[in-house]
Every structure is written in structure tokens, then in C-alpha cells.
């Protein structure tokens with residue numbers, strides 16, 4: 001069973017099923033190393049303490065991640081708290097400020113126009129052209145973030161377009177940058193896969209036992225649903241009053257409360273990051289039990305987001321949960337961006353990006369699934385990634 005799960009990269013499902021079977025707090029041993037999984041909002045209160053005096057300032061100590069070289073650099077896995085603080089300040093003071101978010105909305109519109117041009121070309125020869133949405137949405141965000149942050153396009157949509165059309169239709173304006181960022185995206189995907197590999201698989205197995213040592217060599221070489229269309233359309237139309245071409249502003253985006261509720265409900269049902277690990281740097285009491293310094297905990301967002309004690313009818317898509325009084329949502333029961341001092345610094349940008357793309361798309365186009373009954377095709381690496389979602393995008397008739 002484990003092998004089947006692992007083969008299909010359904011690691012997320014293994015832990016969800018274990019949490020169902022063994023309860024909201026269970027332990028699992030990886031060799032002699034005990035990990036504690038937490039599946040209730042009340043159990044993560046101390047881990048999500050936003051104070052700098054938190055007992056959970058780091059994620060893990062792992063010789064595997066040391067070997068990857070990520071524990072003293074960057075942000076996400078950095079255990080050097082002085083360097084982490086410095087890096088995090090830089091990213092927070094750039095991407096979390098409203099001026100950057102305004103700039104991001106402006107640039108997104110330019111990038112969306114580029115997307116429309118490609119899409120129009122692709123439908124010229126086939127009116128019923130089916131677009132694989134994840135191939136374009138990931139590249140749309142990468143291009144928009146690149147333009148807004150460094151002022152240069154990443155040409156990722158151009159690369160995808162060039163891949164799909166005959167030579168004479170290709171985008172030739174941006175030759176030099178093409179493929180470079182595409183390779184970056186492929187490497188990022190491999191990097192995400194390899195974090196679990198280096199975290200879970202002991203050094204000896206990584207290096208010497210087939211087929212793990214082959215995976216090791218591969219990794220070491222290389223180092224993202226909205227359903228209630230009608231209300232979404234109505235809210236977008238209410239803001240743009242049928243104007244399909246005027247510039248979209250950050251103020252428009254801020255008014256999209258239903259779209260935001262729908263995006264939140266989607267990320268409740270399917271959090272991009274289903275679990276996050278955190279390590280105690282002092283003794284701590286959680287769930288009525290005393291845990292020693294060094295104990296690692298998995299905050300299980302996916303399970304907490306589906307826990308009936310926080311969410312009535314947890315499997316249903318009900319955006320209205322997020323409308324009106326925010327206090328009705330239990331603390332720590334909705335945590336797609338994690339929590340505590342290492343909460344995601346890209347949360348405002350992520351939400352602004354989703355709302356901007358939906359506004360730009362839905363004010364002009366009708367979107368429908370090629371096969372509404374087809375199961376969602378996703379893979380789990382360190383994140384849940386949808387790799388196939390086939391859509392028809394047609395100009396709105398009204």
C-alpha cells in the first residue's frame with residue numbers, strides 16, 4: 001500500500017488516513033525519530049504563537065536538509081535565526097507592502113493581455129481549443145511577479161506558447177529569456193520533491209540503496225478551483241459594470257469579497273501546503289502531554305481544514321463560510337498560510353494574485369470544464385500541485 005501511495009505521490013493521503021485512524025494527535029516513527037501529527041486547531045495554538053519568544057522558531061534540524069544546503073541560507077528552511085530575520089525583513093518590506101501589491105495588479109493586466117493574445121492565436125485554428133489551465137496559471141503568476149518585482153518579463157507564457165504552435169506563429173521578441181525561466185520552474189518542482197526525500201530518507205539509504213540512490217543522484221543534480229461562477233460573475237460585473245477593457249486597479253480587487261471567500265474556501269478544501277513541520281526549542285506542553293526540547297510536530301492543515309469539529313459539512317464547497325463576521329471562524333482552523341513567526345510572507349501577494357487573475361478572466365470570458373466529471377489530477381511534492389485541468393475559455397456574449 002505504502003509503495004502504491006509513494007508511486008502516485010499521494011503522500012498527503014497517507015497522513016490524512018493515518019490521522020483519521022489514530023485521532024487528532026498521533027505519533028509516527030521514522031527510524032528512531034518520533035514525529036507528532038496535529039489535526040485540531042486547539043493543538044496548534046502554541047506553535048502559531050506570533051511572538052519572537054515562541055518555542056517554535058524553526059522547522060527542523062535535519063542532516064538531509066543540511067546536505068541540500070538550505071538550513072543556513074534563504075528563508076523557508078533557514079535555522080540561522082539572525083540570517084533568517086534579515087532575509088525575511090527584506091522580503092516582507094518589499095512584497096507585503098500595498099505599493100507593491102498595486103504595482104503587481106497593474107503588471108498582471110499587461111501579462112493577462114499577453115495571455116489573451118496567445119489564447120486568441122491558439123483558438124484561430126480550432127474554435128474548441130482546450131486549454132490546460134495549470135500550464136498557464138503558474139506561468140501567468142511567474143511572469144506577473146517577475147515584471148512587478150524586477151521590471152523584466154520572465155517570458156514563461158511565451159515559452160509555453162512557442163511550445164504549442166508551429167514555428168511561423170512563435171513569439172520571437174523575447175528569444176534570449178525564453179526557456180531560461182522554464183528551466184527554473186522545472187528545477188523548483190524538483191527542489192520541492194527533494195525536500196521530502198532529504199527529510200525522510202536516512203543518509204545511508206539515500207546514498208547506497210537502490211532505487212533511492214538513483215533518486216538521490218537525480219535530485220542532487222537538479223536542485224496550484226473556483227466553482228460558484230454565477231456569484232463570482234455578478235460581483236465582478238457589479239464592479240466593472242460590463243466594462244471589459246478599463247484598467248483593473250488594486251481598489252477593484254479589494255472589493256471582490258465573494259471572490260476572496262471562494263478562493264479561501266478552495267484553499268480550505270485543498271490547501272496548497274497540506275502540512276508544515278515545526279520543532280520545539282524548549283520543553284512544551286501540547287494536548288495535555290509534556291514534550292521534550294527538539295520534538296518535531298506536523299501541523300496538519302489539510303486535516304484541520306476538514307475537521308468536523310471546526311467545519312460543518314467539511315467536504316462541501318461553501319464560500320459563504322468566509323463572508324460576514326470573521327470571528328465565527330475558529331482560531332487556527334483556517335491556516336493555508338501557516339502561522340506563528342514563520343507564517344507565509346507571500347500571503348497578501350498570493351491572495352491578490354488569485355483575485356486579480358479571476359477578475360481579468362471572468363469579466364471578459366466564460367470558463368467551463370472540458371469534462372466536469374473528470375477527477376482532479378494533482379501530485380503532492382512539498383505542495384499540492386494540480387497538473388491537469390482542461391478548460392474552454394470563450395468570449396462572454398453579454
Ligand code: HEM
Nearest residue numbers: 075076272273276336337338339342343344345346349350
Ligand atoms: C496562495 C499562495 C501561497 C500559499 C498557500 C503559501 C503557503 C505557505 C505556507 C503554509 C508556509 C509555511 C508557513 C509556516 O511555517 O507556518 C509558507 C512559507 C513561506 N512562503 Fe508561502 N504561500 C503562498 C505564496 C507565497 C508567495 C507568493 C511567496 C513569495 C513571493 C511565498 C513565500 C514564502 C516564504 C519565503 C515562506 C517561508 C517563511 C519562513 O520560513 O519564514 N509564499 N507559505
